[in-house]
Each structure stands twice: as structure tokens, then as C-alpha cells.
Amino acid sequence: MTSVLDPVRxxxxxxxxxxxxxxxxxxxxYDFFIYATASGVVLAPLFFAPAGRQVAVLVAFASSGIGFLFRPLGAFIAGHLGDRVGRRPVLVGTLILMGVATTAVGLLPTYHQIGLAAPVLLLVLRVLQGLSAGGEWGGAVLLAVEHAPVRRRGFFGTAPQIGVPLGLLLASGALGLMSVLAPGDAFLAWGWRVPFLASVVLIAVGHYVRRRVGESPVFTELAARKKVTSRPIAALFRTHAPLVLVVALVMAGTNGPSYMIPGGFLQQYVTDPDTGIGLELSPVLAAVTFSSLVWLATTWIAGTLSDRVGRRRMFMIGWAVQAVAVLALFPLVNTGEIALFLLAICLLNGATGITMGPMSSFFAELFPSSIRASGISISYAVGAVLGGAFAPLIAQWLLRTTGTSGAITVYLVLLTAVGLAATAVLRDRTGIALGADAGAEEALPFVGRRGTPAQS
Structure with missing residues (x-):
């Protein structure tokens, strides 16, 4: 029988x-990052002010991390539905949920207006964002990768990854623009709300575009051959639980250091009067916006190169660059020079791009087709909790506890080492068959196991 992956598209x-x-x-x-970017500089004083300035910042970063805690639940739900009913319907649903939650944040009264109800409602909306983000990535990855020709799978896999730095670029750019158009008190009074409210327009555009895309050919083939798994999550953990953990650790290794920027920690760190660095918010947001372009470029380049050099090798290069970036981060940032701050975050975002570029295709090629949506969604979401969820909070706590950024550097180096070690035990399966006919080689994701990945 001819696979539906084979016809000329x-x-x-x-x-x-x-x-x-x-x-x-x-x-x-954009929706997920706009909250994180605003957490330290906007949400802390407006929703958590009674806790005191320093504690309010910690609580704001914690509230941002709560969204990550619910990403695994979103991944469980979306992964199950993605393997049962298809990739596309899940993507439409997550997009709408995220847009509604983000727009509602822009309409939310502050603590001074409605008291304790304000932070409680804010946390509820962040939970909804987390559920949506947890379900988004896996479906988007499979829609891109499973449509791709085998020799350009890495290139097509950059599509969902490019959306991450573009989202950060739009989020930081929107807040930066409003800090200029509505400076000072006006920014805290109403300017910060505009980027959140803009989500309703973006969601309408995204919904229109996604409704016009066909279902993944792999899922179509599975459905046609009646190979859809009725209980994909149970099957995943029965047969591939160690793989889920290892892939989650790969994700944690890159997500923790990278989230220093979209998580809002570095923006808060360099503008906080207590650190003595003394940078202004508007140029800092402009620098973050520019560094997002570096992240975007390296993501695209690394994903494309992975089709030639292999996903695992590309990851290894990324870990080496990330180690250099995290060691150089605070020596550059602590100078108080905006140019060196820009250099530091460009290095860090560039390193993130090298690992994130091939991530979609690397992860997709590790899991069997019938449980792939569940496998990559859950691994990615769990890794995000272990890595980026509370990275800004941990960094802020380390800073307050030790009084120095050196402890944060040690923390980021340890995360990098974990990611490197996890990648080292995974097999490079660049070009493996992804369809329903893929056979026993799908059970060989680890180095040292017998067998050679089949080339489709």
C-alpha cells in the first residue's frame, strides 16, 4: 500500500x-511572553504591591512560573487529542484559549481597584495561558514536520521554533513601544494594557490561517489504516517512559538559561535600583527586541543545517556555545553598558537558537507515529517546568540570598551540563521514517542499543 507521505505535494x-x-x-x-516580560516591571507593582517591592517581584515571577506548571496538563490533554482526533483541531483550540486569556489580562482591574480578587484572577488567566502553551507546541511541530519532505525536515521543523523568538520580539517590541508612547506613570496607568488587548486581533488572524491548513499526512494515514491508538498516553508511558524523561532533560537544559530573557529576569535585574546597574527600561526592551532577531536567525540556520550534519551534532554545538554564553552573561551585563548588555543577550539568544532550531525534528524522530503527539508534547512541557518555569524566580532568590550574580551563573551552567548529558545518550535518527509503516527502529532511541535507524 502506498503511504500518504509519498505523493507529490x-x-x-x-x-x-x-x-x-x-x-x-x-x-x-507573543501572548505567553507578554505576561512574562511584563511580570517584573508591570505586574509586580500593579497586582502584588502590598507584599513590598522586592517580594512583589518574586511573587510576580512565581505567577509567571505557574503557567509552566500547567503546561504538562495542557500537553497531556492536547497530546491525547492530537493522537486521537488529529493535530489541526487541537491547534485551533489552543490558539483561541490563549487569545481569550491574554485579552482578559489587558482588561483586568488592579489590586488598588478590586483588592485581592485582582491577583487571584490574574493567576487564573495565567493558568489558562499555561494550558494553551502546553498543548500548542507538539501539534504545531507535527503539523510542520510530518508535512515535510524527508531531506528538508529540519528546515520545516524551524517553523514552530521561529515563532518563539518572533513572539518574544513582538512582546518586547510592543511593551517597548508603549513605554515610549505612554512614558512614566501613563505606562503603568494604561500603556501596558494595549499589547495585551492587541491579542484579540492577532488571534483572529491566526485562526483564519490555521483553518486553511490540512491535517497532518501521518495522522491521516494512521486513521485510514485504523492504527490510531485509543489510549496514547498509557501506551507512551508503558513503552517509552525513560525516553520522555531524557527528552525532558534536554528541553530543561536549553529552556532554563534561555528563559532569563523572555521570563523577564534580566530586564528586571538591569533596571532595578538595588542592583546599581542603572539601565533604563526603553533601551533594555529595544535590546531584547534586537536580540530576538539573533535568536530567530540562529534557529533558522541551525534547523536547516541539521538536515546535513544531523540533529544531535547540532545540539552538541549548541551546548558548547551556550556554556560560553552563560559564563559571559553577567560579566558583560554587570558593566552597566547597554552595548555590552546587548552583546550578552545576543550571545545567549544565539545559543538558544542553535539548540531550538533542530529541536522539532530531533524530538519528532524519537517517538513512534501513534504516540508522537503525546510523546513530544509531554516531554517538552515537563522539560519546560524543570527548566524555565521558575528560572527567573530561582535567579532572583539566588541574587537576594547570596548578593551576587555568581550563584546564578553556577545554576545556568548546571542546567547546560544536564542538557548536554541527556543529549549524549540519545541516538541521532535524522531522516528516519515517520509514517505508519515505520518499524522496529522506532524502539531504538538511545545510544548503545542495537539497530540502525532506517532512512525513509
Whole structure:
């Protein structure tokens, strides 16, 4: 029987999938990052002020991390549905949920207006964002990767990854623009709300684009051959629990250091009067916006190169660059020079791009087709909890406890080492068959196991 992966797909179809994936994930991550970027500089004084300035910042970062805690639940739900009913319907649902939650944050009264109800409602909306983000990534990845020709799978896999730095670029750019248009008290009074409210327009665009994209050919094939798994999550943990853990550790290794920027810690750190660095918010947000372009470029380049050099090798290069970036981060940032701050975050975002570029195809090629949506969604979400969820909070706590940024550097180096070790035990399976006919090689994701990955 001829696989549905084999028919010639027009360039228009593939471009539509690529564009729809980028647009959808950009909007999703814009919504998720706008909260994190605003947490230390906006949400802390407006929603958690009674706790005192320093504690309010800690609580604001913790509230941002709560969204990560609910990403695994979102991944469980979306992964199950993605393996049962298809990848596309899940993506439409997560997009709408994220947009509603983000727009509602922009309408939310502050603590001074409605008291304790304000932070409680804010946390509820962050939970909804977390559920949506947990379900978004896996479906977007599979829609892109499972449509791709085998020799360009890494390139197509950059589509959902590019959406992450684009989301950060839009989030920091929108807040930066409003800090200029509504400076000082006006920014805290109403200016910060505009980027949140803009989500309603972006969601309408994303919904239109995603509705025009066809279902993943792999899922279509599984459904046609009646190979859809009725209990994909149970099957995943029965047969691939160690793989889920290892992939989650890979994710944690890159997500923790990278989240120093979109998580809002570095923006808070360099503008906080107590640190003595003394940078102004507007140029800092402009620098973050520019560094997002570096992240975008390295993501695209690394994902594309992985089709030639292999996913695992690309990751190893990324870990080496990340180690250099985290060691150089605070020596550069602590100078108080905006140019060196820009250099530091460009290095860190560049390193993130090298590991995130091949991540989609690397993770997708590790799991069997019938449980792939559950496998990559849950691994990614659990890794995000272990890595980025509370990285800004941990960094802030280490800073307050030790009084120095050196402890944060040690923390980031340890996360990098964990990611490197986890990658080292995984097999490079670049080009492995992804469809329903893929056979026993799918059970060989670890180095040292017998067998050679089949090339499709």
C-alpha cells in the first residue's frame, strides 16, 4: 500500500503549512511572553504591591512560573487529542484559549481597584495561558514536520521554533513601544494594557490561517489504516517512559538559561535600583527586541543545517556555545553598558537558537507515529517546568540570598551540563521514517542499543 507521505505535494501546500505554523506559534508565544516580560516591571507593582517591592517581584515571577506548571496538563490533554482526533483541531483550540486569556489580562482591574480578587484572577488567566502553551507546541511541530519532505525536515521543523523568538520580539517590541508612547506613570496607568488587548486581533488572524491548513499526512494515514491508538498516553508511558524523561532533560537544559530573557529576569535585574546597574527600561526592551532577531536567525540556520550534519551534532554545538554564553552573561551585563548588555543577550539568544532550531525534528524522530503527539508534547512541557518555569524566580532568590550574580551563573551552567548529558545518550535518527509503516527502529532511541535507524 502506498503511504500518504509519498505523493507529490505542491510547493503551495508546503508554503501554506510553513507560514501557518509560524504565524500561529508566533501569536501563541507573543501572548505567553507578554505576561512574562511584563511580570517584573508591570505586574509586580500593579497586582502584588502590598507584599513590598522586592517580594512583589518574586511573587510576580512565581505567577509567571505557574503557567509552566500547567503546561504538562495542557500537553497531556492536547497530546491525547492530537493522537486521537488529529493535530489541526487541537491547534485551533489552543490558539483561541490563549487569545481569550491574554485579552482578559489587558482588561483586568488592579489590586488598588478590586483588592485581592485582582491577583487571584490574574493567576487564573495565567493558568489558562499555561494550558494553551502546553498543548500548542507538539501539534504545531507535527503539523510542520510530518508535512515535510524527508531531506528538508529540519528546515520545516524551524517553523514552530521561529515563532518563539518572533513572539518574544513582538512582546518586547510592543511593551517597548508603549513605554515610549505612554512614558512614566501613563505606562503603568494604561500603556501596558494595549499589547495585551492587541491579542484579540492577532488571534483572529491566526485562526483564519490555521483553518486553511490540512491535517497532518501521518495522522491521516494512521486513521485510514485504523492504527490510531485509543489510549496514547498509557501506551507512551508503558513503552517509552525513560525516553520522555531524557527528552525532558534536554528541553530543561536549553529552556532554563534561555528563559532569563523572555521570563523577564534580566530586564528586571538591569533596571532595578538595588542592583546599581542603572539601565533604563526603553533601551533594555529595544535590546531584547534586537536580540530576538539573533535568536530567530540562529534557529533558522541551525534547523536547516541539521538536515546535513544531523540533529544531535547540532545540539552538541549548541551546548558548547551556550556554556560560553552563560559564563559571559553577567560579566558583560554587570558593566552597566547597554552595548555590552546587548552583546550578552545576543550571545545567549544565539545559543538558544542553535539548540531550538533542530529541536522539532530531533524530538519528532524519537517517538513512534501513534504516540508522537503525546510523546513530544509531554516531554517538552515537563522539560519546560524543570527548566524555565521558575528560572527567573530561582535567579532572583539566588541574587537576594547570596548578593551576587555568581550563584546564578553556577545554576545556568548546571542546567547546560544536564542538557548536554541527556543529549549524549540519545541516538541521532535524522531522516528516519515517520509514517505508519515505520518499524522496529522506532524502539531504538538511545545510544548503545542495537539497530540502525532506517532512512525513509
Amino acid at each position: 505542491t510547493a503551495v501546500d508546503r508554503r501554506r503549512v510553513f507560514a501557518a505554523t509560524i504565524i500561529g506559534t508566533t501569536i501563541e508565544w
